[in-house]
Amino acid sequence: MKLNPRQDEAVKYISGPCLVLAGAGSGKTRVITNKIAYLVQECEYKAKNIAAVTFTNKAAREMRERVLQTLGKQDAKGLWVSTFHTLGLEIIKKEIKTLGYKTGFSLFDDQDTNQLLAELTEKEFERDKDLLNLLKNQISNWKNELILPERAIREAREPQKAQFAQLYARYQVQLRAYNALDFDDLIMIPTLLLAQFNEVRERWQSRFRYLLVDEYQDTNTSQYELVKLLVGERARFTVVGDDDQSIYSWRGAKPQNLVLLKKDFPGLRLIKLEQNYRSSGRILKAANILIANNPHEFEKQLFSELGYGDPLRVIATKDEEHEAERVVAEIISHKFMQRTSFKDYAILYRGNHQARVFEKALMSNRIPYKLSGGMSFFGRAEIKDMMAYLRFLVNQEDDNAFIRIVNTPKRDIGPVTLEKLGTLANEKHISLFEACFDTELPNRLHGRGMNALMGFARWVVELADRAIRGDTLEAVRDMVRESNYEAYLYESSTSAKAAEMRMKNVSELYRWISEMLSGDEDNPPMTLPEVVTKLTLRDMLERNEEEDEADAVQLLTLHASKGLEYPHVFMVGMEEGLLPHQTSIDEDNVEEERRLAYVGITRAQQTLTMTYAKSRRQFGEMITPELSRFVEELPQDDLAIEGKAPVKTQEQRMQDGQSKVAGLRAMLKR
DNA sequence: TGAGCTTCATTTTTT
DNA sequence: ATGAAGCTCA
Numbered sequence: 250m251k252l253n254p255r256q257d258e259a260v261k262y263i264s265g266p267c268l269v270l271a272g273a274g275s276g277k278t279r280v281i282t283n284k285i286a287y288l289v290q291e292c293e294y295k296a297k298n299i300a301a302v303t304f305t306n307k308a309a310r311e312m313r314e315r316v317l318q319t320l321g322k323q324d325a326k327g328l329w330v331s332t333f334h335t336l337g338l339e340i341i342k343k344e345i346k347t348l349g350y351k352t353g354f355s356l357f358d359d360q361d362t363n364q365l366l367a368e369l370t371e372k373e374f375e376r377d378k379d380l381l382n383l384l385k386n387q388i389s390n391w392k393n394e395l396i397l398p399e400r401a402i403r404e405a406r407e408p409q410k411a412q413f414a415q416l417y418a419r420y421q422v423q424l425r426a427y428n429a430l431d432f433d434d435l436i437m438i439p440t441l442l443l444a445q446f447n448e449v450r451e452r453w454q455s456r457f458r459y460l461l462v463d464e465y466q467d468t469n470t471s472q473y474e475l476v477k478l479l480v481g482e483r484a485r486f487t488v489v490g491d492d493d494q495s496i497y498s499w500r501g502a503k504p505q506n507l508v509l510l511k512k513d514f515p516g517l518r519l520i521k522l523e524q525n526y527r528s529s530g531r532i533l534k535a536a537n538i539l540i541a542n543n544p545h546e547f548e549k550q551l552f553s554e555l556g557y558g559d560p561l562r563v564i565a566t567k568d569e570e571h572e573a574e575r576v577v578a579e580i581i582s583h584k585f586m587q588r589t590s591f592k593d594y595a596i597l598y599r600g601n602h603q604a605r606v607f608e609k610a611l612m613s614n615r616i617p618y619k620l621s622g623g624m625s626f627f628g629r630a631e632i633k634d635m636m637a638y639l640r641f642l643v644n645q646e647d648d649n650a651f652i653r654i655v656n657t658p659k660r661d662i663g664p665v666t667l668e669k670l671g672t673l674a675n676e677k678h679i680s681l682f683e684a685c686f687d688t689e690l691p692n693r694l695h696g697r698g699m700n701a702l703m704g705f706a707r708w709v710v711e712l713a714d715r716a717i718r719g720d721t722l723e724a725v726r727d728m729v730r731e732s733n734y735e736a737y738l739y740e741s742s743t744s745a746k747a748a749e750m751r752m753k754n755v756s757e758l759y760r761w762i763s764e765m766l767s768g769d770e771d772n773p774p775m776t777l778p779e780v781v782t783k784l785t786l787r788d789m790l791e792r793n794e795e796e797d798e799a800d801a802v803q804l805l806t807l808h809a810s811k812g813l814e815y816p817h818v819f820m821v822g823m824e825e826g827l828l829p830h831q832t833s834i835d836e837d838n839v840e841e842e843r844r845l846a847y848v849g850i851t852r853a854q855q856t857l858t859m860t861y862a863k864s865r866r867q868f869g870e871m872i873t874p875e876l877s878r879f880v881e882e883l884p885q886d887d888l889a890i891e892g893k894a895p896v897k898t899q900e901q902r903m904q905d906g907q908s909k910v911a912g913l914r915a916m917l918k919r
Numbered sequence: 920t921g922a923g924c925t926t927c928a929t930t931t932t933t934t
Numbered sequence: 935a936t937g938a939a940g941c942t943c944a
């Protein structure tokens with residue numbers, strides 16, 4: 250298919266900074282991939298001098314695939330396509346000497362971070378989860394704003410902020426001691442590094458002579474800063490984004506970065522993509538009218554040439570069970586009449602808890618479904634165990650990993666032994682593993698615990714040794730075998746079946762590792778530390794090919810639906826308090842909720858059905874929600890509203906009266 | 920070690 | 935209300 254004039258302009262403007270405002274379904278990925286091809290084929294850029302950055306691995310993978318299709322393997326050689334975090338990791342790895350980290354550092358994921366912070370704050374706020382979360386977010390915010398502990402301490406005004414800043418400092422010291430980094434560090438550290446050292450910055454600027462950024466509205470301050478440092482004065486870059494699809498400000502994204510771009514780069518060329526190739530005219534009109542209620546920095550009008558299409562349906566149901574049953578019934582009859590596939594249908598909701606009722610309804614109707622999100626592969630205990638083993642193999646200073654594996658499977662190393670080991674490690678400022686070999690240890694630990702600990706320590710030393718000098722894969726295999734992990738799974742699982750499942754997961758992980766270690770024609774072999782960080786970043790080969798192919802109804806949150814499209818979309822729970830979520834109403838932040846609704850609507854290609862329940866259980870109590878204001882904001886002529894009784898019958902009035910009496914009675918009871 | 924008890928939270932999630 | 939997750943005591 251040919252590019253339209255706007256797309257063409259976006260592809261061919263390469264002489265300066267370029268912002269592409271790409272509305273939903275306007276073919277932005279096509280623009281990015283075509284632009285990369287254009288740079289290489291027509292403008293004498295070398296692929297290895299081009300970097301494209303995304304937010305998710307999935308997006309990066311897709312982009313790489315599509316560029317490869319357009320350019321061919323040969324021309325695309327050396328092209329850098331990755332997430333922000335992987336790019337940051339690359340810079341850290343290459344500049345590790347300047348940074349003073351040891352090779353084989355650990356990457357802490359969210360849970361590791363939580364654990365470390367929980368330990369750090371045990372005394373201060375006796376495992377108050379709210380406080381802990383507050384602290385975690387505050388630290389993350391500081392890092393995203395490129396504020397180091399010293400400055401946080403200096404600038405803290407309220408006592409709580411001051412306390413948090415102190416804890417932030419301790420947290421960073423502790424990470425350093427573990428030779429570990431967290432996810433936010435992967436952006437903050439390279440950014441500070443590039444800002445500080447001219448020579449390093451120039452090196453990276455000449456490595457990446459052209460930069461492309463996808464979903465730019467989701468960047469936070471440190472990511473934007475990194476972009477600026479990478480493009481430098483030459484400012485050869487293209488960023489693609491849509492302020493109307495900014496739905497992640499709650500985790501630090503700064504959609505204002507779109508506006509900042511105009512200020513920071515006065516020569517910025519602004520190109521709008523307004524033709525939508527996805528949705529019917531009616532769906533698009535509704536989306537336009539809805540989002541017009543938000544203030545706009547950049548005006549745009551999406552249009553579609555795909556025909557006007559069916560009205561948007563609005564269905565009222567009695568309660569959440571009925572809502573689920575109704576949606577499932579609609580899918581069944583529609584599929585039967587239109588001869589569609591299950592995978593053409595998506596059910597979108599605001600919160601994960603809403604999925605349960607739909608799962609139940611789908612299951613009892615024997616309809617295959619795919620639930621995205623939820624506890625993933627890496628949330629499983631057995632996978633976390635294995636990851637801890639691997640991490641420890643790579644970095645023996647990683648106390649978090651040490652604690653997880655030292656007595657898993659059971660090795661007679663109990664809390665008392667660990668307590669004593671921990672005290673010694675603390676006193677001497679060494680890692681737990683180092684403490685195992687400290688000359689002082691035999692004076693404090695004897696007998697069974699000591700023996701067990703020594704046995705474990707020696708085993709690990711030997712294993713790490715084998716991993717370094719010999720066949721790494723073999724060492725990993727020995728690790729699983731010699732730890733008797735399989736036997737442990739059978740012992741600790743409730744059933745043999747569950748144990749089998751878990752062992753299958755372990756084997757799957759092992760398979761990935763072996764593939765990554767040996768490499769193939771497209772990917773060079775990796776070292777174990779590389780494999781471990783890649784796994785922690787969830788950046789690996791395709792998950793389950795079969796699972797993606799399966800014909801199943803898609804269940805996902807509105808957030809997770811961004812970037813996807815489906816012929817037939819159901820937006821459920823269109824209620825005040827749920828779609829503009831109550832907390833957002835309270836915080837007066839309905840605009841982001843409206844964008845969320847906008848994202849949902851623009852996922853639909855042919856039909857869109859919105860449902861709401863007239864009563865719903867919430868925190869144990871029955872509530873009677875109102876229809877979402879977002880439905881009221883839509884063009885009423887394009888809606889087919891069902892179940893919203895226009896005139897109440899005598900009978901209904903009676904029922905209403907009765908329920909009011911019941912409500913009064915319930916109130917009096919308290 | 921595991922059944923049964925208490926406690927707890929019920930927006931969105933990637934890396 | 936409800937379900938999950940953690941925790942205790944036998």
